[in-house]
Amino acid sequence: MASPTCLPRGALQIAAALLALCLAAPLAAKPSEQAARERLDAIGNEIQGASRRLSTTREAQAEASQGLRRVETALADTHRRLDTLQAERNTLGDEIISLEHRRDLLEAERTDQVAAINIQLDALYRLGRSPQLKLLLNQDDPARLDRLQHYLNQLARARNARLDELARLNTALGETRRDLEARGERLNALASELAARSSDLANQMRERAELVAELDGRYVSEQARLAELEQDRAHAERVLRQVQEELARLDRPPPSTAIEQTRGDLPWPVQGSVASRFRAGDGVHRNGILIQAAEGTPVRVVHAGRVVFADWMRGFGNLLIVDHGDQMMTLHAHLQHFGVQVGQAVSRGDVLGAVGNSGGHHRPALYFEVRRGGDPIDPQSWIATR
Template sequence: MRRSTPRGLDGLATALGLGLVLTLGLASPLLAAPSEREAQARLDALGEELKEVSAQLSTTREARDEASKALREVETALAETHRHLDALQVERRALNDEIADLEARRERLAGERREQLESLEVQLDAFYRLGLTPQLKLLLNQDDPARLDRLQHYLNRLARARHKRLDRIERLESELDDTRQALAERGERLETVTVRLNERSATLAEQSAERTALVAKLDERFASEQARLATLAQDRAHAERTLREVQKRLASMERPPPSTAIDETRGALPWPVQGTIASSFRDGEGVHLNGLVIRAAEGTPVKAVHPGRVVFADWMRGFGNLLIVDHGDRVMTLHAHLQRFSAGVGSAVSRGDALGAVGASGGQGQPGLYFEVRRNGQPIDPRGWIASRP
């Protein structure tokens, strides 16, 4: 079931248009922001240019492959489904926490109400023992005016305390009613979220089965190892053309991205995800040649290694769901085969922020993260930038 329209390379202009304009520093307090009209004009001009580039790239033989198009569609839909599932899970946890808090509040209010009623019962019993007209009895039975004043003062205090307790009980009743109503509303919302969660889970199962069939279909094309390697080489060449265009646009901007001093962190950057290294720089196949493949459980959060801005978040042949962060100083990091995106184009990210989750998009047989570092458009060994493992 395909429930989401993919953007792929056809969405390159939209994704990079917003990302690059934001990366120009329009949102940076260090640079003077142009007028809204000027900013929109620059966005439109850059968007049109990138549309033309994207159209040229999309006419290549690799991009016309129907099986790859189908894989792009289902993996893009899967990413969207995972995103919705995550949001629903977060909402359900929040609702459960709210319900637990409301239940505790209801118990506390009910206990306080019982205490107030018990105290009121004691006061009413004392008044009952004095009879219906205690003031008159005191006046007729007491000879000492001072003692009479003290007893009257006592009676007045009891009366005020009784009224206060009655008011407090009334407020508690109102708070209990509000709490009961809030609990009912949260319960109804929880039921709705649970239904939607089940529906999304069913959709996920259907899309996963469709993806499995598509990956098997893609694998059947290879009559030999040589044919498989040739296809991987085509994927890498296609990706390189697109990445060169990304870097070209970044390098030719009138206002380059602001520096994030990434040079000062060389050799000390954190790992984007913890896992097992499956292939290293210049050892991998296809699009994996220029970086690291880190095996990790599907759904594991992928984190930014350094501050920057997201300039690309889309599906690309060979890479699957690919997210690129520009760190300024002509350095960018690539994160591929993501299950879903946690940050969008134009988002400013800090070190440790979630970018997405480990997946197997791009037709991979097992989950993992492909991580690459590029400087001036050229891939460099990520191990020279990230910290050694403890």
């Protein structure tokens, strides 16, 4: 029989309950040694069975957690691609409006040039055929001859200039029309890709909902769920220590950004209602504040720094860490997707990502931490009062 000291806590509790039942049994007749041994064997079997069930549950939870990581990472990629496509579509829309305006101006100018050429042609027509020959034959007034010749020369130059301008306008108008056609085709392609990505997003969100429900269903009690959250928080602490150690091993420490001087004046990373405060939250939310906001709301940098971590982490979902120098870091969790990359320098007000519910969270919110020397401190003592 397995030693109880090697068993999980849940199995020990079951063992204790079973032993209590044995001790509470009626003592009317002293059991034989064989009967006692059978009863102990049954208890051992129950303990081993409980241990196997708990082990299976943990493995299933780990499998579901990996599935959640996979689908939420795919969701983040889809959201990021959708944002890129939408931004490109907006840019193309603006370019098309500009090109259409340019086309209208070119067409109006072309119409004016055609009208001007028609006037010049009409003037030449009024002079009749071969006006130069008539001038040569009309030798009675040399001054009048000079004036008419000067007029004809000006008319010819003006006509040639108008024709050149009309040719230029025709070329520009053709290019504008081709640009409009190319952008229209690109816009149609973007619309098709957006539709496909939106379909992918809907499927991924359904898969995520199923995984979250599966994970929730594996917790036999609220206490078990909180215990799992504490494990997630302990795992995060280990990762944060590693980040802190890596920064400490740098040949040159991150430069100071004078963040100490901004205490009490930092902007909020996102506007929303505070769902849990420092040391009041459960599990992974204990060391910071949870700010509820609409999904997709931009999350902004509170102070200049450099991105040192951007990855999915159990319990936190998409987690992004900014190092501000002076041993100060800010953490941003449950992001829908990342808008920056590891190693990227960021300035106050830059967009880091968007509010989401990654990490199995049920409602969109931003979890925000401030750490000094690796230790969490109350974020609300650093950000501005509102």
